[in-house]
Amino acid sequence: MCIRDRHGCKTQIVRSASTWSLGLPPDMTENSIQFSYVESIMKAKHYVYIENQFFISDVAGPEVTNKIVNALVVRLQLAIETKQNFKVVIMIPVLPAFEGNIFDKQAAAVARIQVYWEQMTIFKSKTSLIKSLQSILGNEDDVWNYLMIGSLRTHAKLSDEPVTEMIYIHSKLLIVDDEIAVCGSANLNDRSMDGARDSELCIVVEDDEKVASRLNGIEVNAGKCVYELRKKIFAEHFGLPENEVEDILDDNIWKRMHGIMKRNTEIYREIFAVVPDNEVKSAAQYEEFKKKANKDKYDELVPEIVGHAVQYPYEFLIEDRLLFPISNPGYYLPAAAFT
Secondary structure, eight states, X not given: OTTTSOOOEEEEEEEEEOHHHHOOOTTOOEEHHHHHHHHHHHHXXXXXXXXXXXXXOXXXXXXXXXXXXXXXXXXXXXHHHTTOOOEEEEEOOSSOOOSSOTTOTTTTHHHHHHHHHHHIIIIISTTSHHHHHHHHHSXXXXXXXXXXXXXXXXXXXXXXXXXXXXXXXXXXXXXXXXXXXXXXXXXXXXXXXXXXXXXEEEEEEEESSEEXXXXXXXXXXXXXXXXXXXXXXXXXXXXXXXXXXXXTTSHHHHHHHHHHXXXXXXXXXXXXXXXXXXXXXXXXXXXXXXXXXXXXXXXXXXXXXXXXXXXOOTTTTTTSOOSOOTTSGGGGSOGGGTO
């Protein structure tokens, strides 16, 4: 473990800070966390890994200003046009942690608006991450050769009753090329990345000590601590030995990770019919969907679940209006209150 085997690292503290949060001059705002994300993504040679509590960025529309997902699109477009083997892996919660039943337009209004902005970033807007890649590639199927979007879920028996729950991702982590990590308090949204809003603190880490590794089948020198961190994360999420997630650009490993997420999602659907799920594109479909649950299959199917990774349900409630109803006070607030 890199924590025990101490060695040198280049580190830099980056911040979101302004007048109200740090006493900076009125004309000064620091958003160096956003800059470090964008710069690291644009300089990435092999892959980008993002694990965050939220995923709201400029491709959602003009109401959102941080440029992080636009940087992903630009870097992926370069990879596609130059035929590079380049990957982006994103892990976010299946739902944001706000109170209320997600189908309740009033009680869960804040949760629904967060889902809306994440949908706009990932899939729903014309400039979203997936729609942009579809436009570049010409079809949706090829998108998943470059992109993976997942969440985490677990299961157990309580008093002999099968139960499931999401594993809530609360981390704020960027890893690039097994070389650079950015971690700290900043969510991937304007509130954390703008600089003039929430105050945040992150650290950028680049190892001095290198270890032999492989990416895209080629021997590379990886940063020891960052490389070990990324392997441990992937091994835990996908339920695979660390040596099998060394080269995530390997086509067989990439397909295996996608396959694990897909099969895990199918099993949770068959046993629990749990939402959110891509098969529930509107609230009207939920009553029929939940009839599919068959907990009697728990003992039979759970041995097939590998790790905790499941597919992120980016089409959940995509046919419904998730913005505030006019009867909710949130209707009268600017979008910036939620992005």
